[in-house]
Amino acid sequence: MRIVLMGPPGAGKGTQAPRLAEKINASHVSTGDMLRAEVAARTRLGLMAKKFMDAGDLVPDQVMIDMIAARMANDDDNAHPSIILDGFPRTVSQAEALDDALQATGGAIDAAIMLDVERGELVRRLAGRATCANCKTPYHLTFSPPSKDGACDNCGGELVRRPDDQPEAVRNRLRVYDEQTAPVLEYYRAKNKLTVIDGAGAPDDVFKLLLSSVRS
Numbered sequence: 148m149r150i151v152l153m154g155p156p157g158a159g160k161g162t163q164a165p166r167l168a169e170k171i172n173a174s175h176v177s178t179g180d181m182l183r184a185e186v187a188a189r190t191r192l193g194l195m196a197k198k199f200m201d202a203g204d205l206v207p208d209q210v211m212i213d214m215i216a217a218r219m220a221n222d223d224d225n226a227h228p229s230i231i232l233d234g235f236p237r238t239v240s241q242a243e244a245l246d247d248a249l250q251a252t253g254g255a256i257d258a259a260i261m262l263d264v265e266r267g268e269l270v271r272r273l274a275g276r277a278t279c280a281n282c283k284t285p286y287h288l289t290f291s292p293p294s295k296d297g298a299c300d301n302c303g304g305e306l307v308r309r310p311d312d313q314p315e316a317v318r319n320r321l322r323v324y325d326e327q328t329a330p331v332l333e334y335y336r337a338k339n340k341l342t343v344i345d346g347a348g349a350p351d352d353v354f355k356l357l358l359s360s361v362r363s
């Protein structure tokens with residue numbers, strides 16, 4: 148099964164995708180994590196991508212398509228029967244390129260699932276996100292704060308904000324989502340592959356909805 152998990156920034160993809168992957172024994176392919184790893188390793192791709200990401204803009208289509216094609220080619224070797232794509236495709240041309248690449252191997256996307264969360268809630272969620280610079284544990288300064296201000300509960304590391312969670316970048320990410328990614332929903336809707344689920348609830352409740360939509 149090949150699933151595309153969609154939703155605006157802050158909808159909870161990063162929380163739900165790994166959990167779903169573990170539950171259904173799928174490979175979790177997060178293009179955001181892949182890009183951040185490239186940035187951290189200061190690869191040529193990472194250095195090029197960083198300036199787009201920090202501003203809240205999308206990394207160019209061809210770069211993303213090449214990266215995901217390489218990742219999915221590798222995935223054929225491993226034991227996971229399913230794949231969850233998280234953060235890709237983000238434009239209609241990426242969605243078309245993905246379909247073309249899968250078609251060439253006799254495959255297809257089986258389902259696109261959108262986590263739907265209203266705009267005010269997205270902004271509240273994104274504004275409070277912070278991550279341990281050391282062990283990468285995620286926190287939310289309002290919903291799941293560390294017990295000591297600014298320090299990780301696990302390791303005492305410093306809590307940092309992603310550059311793309313700064314207010315100006317958040318506004319830009321939401322605008323980019325509306326202009327470039329929202330049309331991808333219509334792309335999958337037209338193919339009868341889109342399911343929209345309510346992403347506003349507690350993570351456990353959203354996960355139940357997600358799981359039942361995958362199993363239906």
Ligand SMILES: [Zn+2]
Binds near residue numbers: 281299302304
């Ligand atoms: Zn830590």
